[in-house]
Amino acid sequence: MFRAYFNAPRRRRRAVVLMSLICTIVVGAILLQPSNPLPLESRYQKWSLEGEPLANWSGPWACVEDQTTGLLWEVKTDAENIRHGDWTYSWYSNTASRGIPNQGDCYFERDRCDTEDLIRRANKERWCGLDGWRLPSSKELMSLLNFSVKPGRPKITVEFFPHTQKANYWTADFNARLTGVYAQFTVGAMALSFGDGRQSALPYQSAEFVRLVNSNQPK
Amino acid sequence: MDRVVNELPSRVSSSSTSSVETQAQLEQPASSGRAGRLWLWPLLHLLLMIVVVVSGLTGLRIAMLEYEWLLLLSPFLPQGNVVVWHFLSGGLLTLVVSVYLGCLCFSRQWLKAAPSSSPPTTRRVIQRVGRWCVLLSMLSGVALLGNASGAFVAHWVHTLHFIFAGAVLFYAMVHVSDYTLTGGRRIWLWTVTSAFKRPVIGGLVLFCFAGVSLLVFRGVYWSYPELRVHRIPLESPVRVDGMANEPEWAEASSVSLITFGGENFSWGAQSVLANGTTRVTTKAMHNGEEAFFFIQWQDPTQSLLHLPLLKTEKGWEVQQRGFHRFHEQHYYEDKFAVLLDERCKLAAGGTAHLGPQPLKDKPSNWHGRGYHYVQPDVQSGKQSDMHLGSEGENKGPIVDMWHWKAVRTNHMMLADDNYFGPPDQARPGARRYTAGYGTDGKDSGAYVMNWQWYRPDIIVPKRLPVREDALSQQQLAEFQYRYQQRIQGLQPAVSQESEPWMVNWFSYVPYDQDDDHYPIGTVLPSVLYRSNQFEGDRADVRAHGIWKDGVWSLELSRRLETGSSTDIALQDGVCMWVAAFDQSQIGHTRHATPLRLRFP
Structure with missing residues (x-):
């Protein structure tokens, strides 16, 4: 029956065309299978605690290099270690002889914590293979602000900076004149909120969060 | 023809x-x-x-x-x-x-x-x-x-x-x-x-x-079926406990939906042809301030084993068979989702967009199934950012989603308050692009997974049980027993309140390799509660579910109007979709048309 059906040359030719079409579809289906997503380009580069570079989707990481500013930033954890994101610090500088020590809350110091404690420990432990850790200036810290975040999130790229609080982070800028309810304390240091992206001057004894920065990059 | x-x-x-x-x-x-x-x-x-x-x-x-x-x-x-x-x-x-x-x-x-x-x-x-x-x-x-x-x-x-x-x-x-x-x-x-x-x-x-x-x-x-929201006096107390034993519930009318196409929902050899299908029965009440929902659905198994950690010769390993592709169907908890849509669109409020890459300028998904998002209004602004105001709050149309999770939120007495909005921008650090899916903002509180960084082979736990703490060790022993039962296909028959499927953050201590002396074969739960509840927008939906004799009974409650830009006000004419998950991360049941809420 089939032989009779395909006896006509025109039908044979058309059958060949049809079969070719079907084969093309089958081969196409195999070749065009959707591939897995790939990481996108980013201004940020992850670094391990030992100072090794990591791909965008790898982890855990301890530092992030901002390739637009050249600064290296500390990354917080929830491991109850020194880099724990919930610890707070009062603003204190030994070198400037300014601020008030030991008014923040953390587990890693016998007394309570201040910014000098964190800087000392970071440099001693050489996070990401570096010393030179310090408080960022207001301008440096503001470079991390990101307003295109999902509703209700901190104003920072949380995919690279997890455990960031929607609260104030200390900057290195001090001797700022205090106003309003803080006027009685006269001067304090500047802080930046990743909750709303606003800057404010706060008394040194305020217990606020800290993200350290380094001007050097891991080798 | x-x-x-x-x-x-x-x-x-x-x-x-x-x-x-x-x-x-x-x-x-x-x-x-x-x-x-x-x-x-x-x-x-x-x-x-x-x-x-x-x-x-x-x-x-x-x-x-x-x-x-x-x-x-x-x-x-x-x-x-x-x-x-x-x-x-x-x-x-x-x-x-x-x-x-x-x-x-x-x-x-x-x-x-x-x-x-x-x-x-x-x-x-x-x-x-x-x-x-x-x-x-x-x-x-x-x-x-x-x-x-x-x-x-x-x-x-x-x-x-x-x-x-x-x-x-x-x-x-x-x-x-x-x-x-x-x-x-x-x-x-x-x-x-x-x-x-x-x-x-x-x-x-x-x-x-x-x-x-x-x-x-x-x-x-x-022709959408209607769900009458029964009016009760403001002073009538309603306890959100999954029991629905207040007399007012008896007066509320119920509506049943057959939902189909879910993963698992295996009904055994006799009813194998009903696999993937479950009947969902819903009742609703309100007191002028809050709305209450009582939802029951058939589920032959109570699945509470959520991505457990197994100690092997190489180290700790997450038990999974699809989690790496965000499509786990084996080691996962039961879940239930309620969608609320004031525009009453078909296809889950118009949010279901199928295929590996329904948005050409956005990343593809790992499982080829699709994304949920609200089609953006292209008349104004860039699509990727248009739902965000200058303060990051939502400014576009959304579909509200309440996501109850049998392990991760049930003991918080909450459902995770989420939403589907316009597709988010692609974010370089995120391995999983979630399009329009997002969680409402929170001020504090969370559940976290007990690994420092997820890998499909070996992970390092965040925390381990305190060896000297009798309660932690007892809970761990209970978990081993439940795990073995589950592996053997047995259904545990004890009250879920005493079951060790999640652990309190403070019952465990930070991981230290020197203290990790647990023998090979030890199994740990992976869900850690950092606090009793979320705080903020994400905690708007109170919920609790109980599984008994092949049926989940879930009570949900939320204020009629929360004032949040990622919530839908509960009012007459709002449409409601439901989806049941049996031990599945994304493979939920679905139905063709929604319920329309009718407030007296």
Whole structure:
């Protein structure tokens, strides 16, 4: 029956065309299978605690290099270690002889914590293979602000900076004149909120969060 | 229709195999006596061709949610809001079949295209089978819109719809091949041009068909079942505990939906044909300030083993079989989702966009199934950022979602308050792009997974049980026992309140390799509660569920109006969708049309 059906040359030719079409579809289906997503380009580069570079989707990481500013930033954890994101610090500088020590809350110091404690420990432990850790200036810290975040999130790229609080982070800028309810304390240091992206001057004894920065990059 | 189609080959090929003769026949004008009626069947045939192509392609894309082997066809199938196109083409098919059947009953002359002759027997038989498959796929599709039948019947209808639709596609391929071999290119030209021999009438009829199809489609919108929200006095206390034992619940009317297409929901050998299906029964009340929902659904297994950690020779390993692709179906908790949509759109409030990459300028997904997002209004702003105000709050349309999780939120007495909004921008650090899915903002509180960084092979836990803490060790021993039971396929029969499926953050201590002396084979739960509850927007929905005798009973409560930009106000006319998850990360059940809330 089939032989009779395909006896006509025109039908044979058309059958060949049809079969070719079907084969093309089958081969196409195999070749065009959707591939897995790939990481996108980013201004940020992850670094391990030992100072090794990591791909965008790898982890855990301890530092992030901002390739637009050249600064290296500390990354917080929830491991109850020194880099724990919930610890707070009062603003204190030994070198400037300014601020008030030991008014923040953390587990890693016998007394309570201040910014000098964190800087000392970071440099001693050489996070990401570096010393030179310090408080960022207001301008440096503001470079991390990101307003295109999902509703209700901190104003920072949380995919690279997890455990960031929607609260104030200390900057290195001090001797700022205090106003309003803080006027009685006269001067304090500047802080930046990743909750709303606003800057404010706060008394040194305020217990606020800290993200350290380094001007050097891991080798 | 196929009677009409039967006559096409009689003109083209049955009478002769000579192409010269065939061409002569094609060009031969119809007899003047019947000329006025000859436009109808080519038109119906043309419409049927369009419907089969649109329904078939969109239907295959939808069927991929259940039949993963169909992913092979993915490159050739449409992506995006295919469910709505499936509904639209289904409406057109219903109309075409109705007109054809009407002509068959009242005036077969309208279906004549040419002097009748008998096609070969084989072809006639195939065409009859195809004709019945078209009819049955249409009827089973219409039946899927109904919610009255039982789970078994619903699954049968659902399966038959897939089989008949598949048969129609197969028939269409045979039919097209046969006629293309016989008539070549001319048969295609003839099929299109003969429908418009009288272009004005043809266009008018097409316009009418499109209009009536849209009316049929709109009719689906008007036919949504309603859920009466029973009014209770403000002073009547309602405890959100999954029991619904307040007398007011007895006065609230219930509505049942058959939901289908979920992963698991395995009903055993006797009811294997109902697999993937569950009946969801819903009641609702409000006191002017808060709304309360009592939802029950059948689930043969209480699944609380959520991505456990197993100690192996190499280290700790997350037990999973699909989590790396965000499609776990084995080591996962039961879940339930409620969607609230004030626009009452089809396809989960218009949020279901199927395919591996429904948004061309956004990342593809890992499982090929699709994304949930609200189609952005392109009239203003960039699509990626348009739902975010300057302060990051939501400014666009959203569909509210309450996501109850049997392990991660049940002990918080909460459902995770989430939403579907316009598609988010691609974020370089995020391995999983979630399109419009987002969680409401929170001030504090969370559950976290007990690994420092997820890898499919070996992970390092964040925390381990305190060795000296008797309660932690007892809970750990209980968890080993439950895990072994689960691996052996046994269903634990103890109160879930005492079960160790999640642990308190402070019952464990930070991981230290030097203190990790747990023997190989030890299993740890992976869900850590950092606090008793979320605080903030994300904690707006109170919820608690209880599983007993193959049924989950879940109570949910939320203020009618929260003031949050990522919540929908509960009011008259809001539509509600439900989805049950049995031990599955994303493979939930679904239903065709939503419930419309009616407030007295």
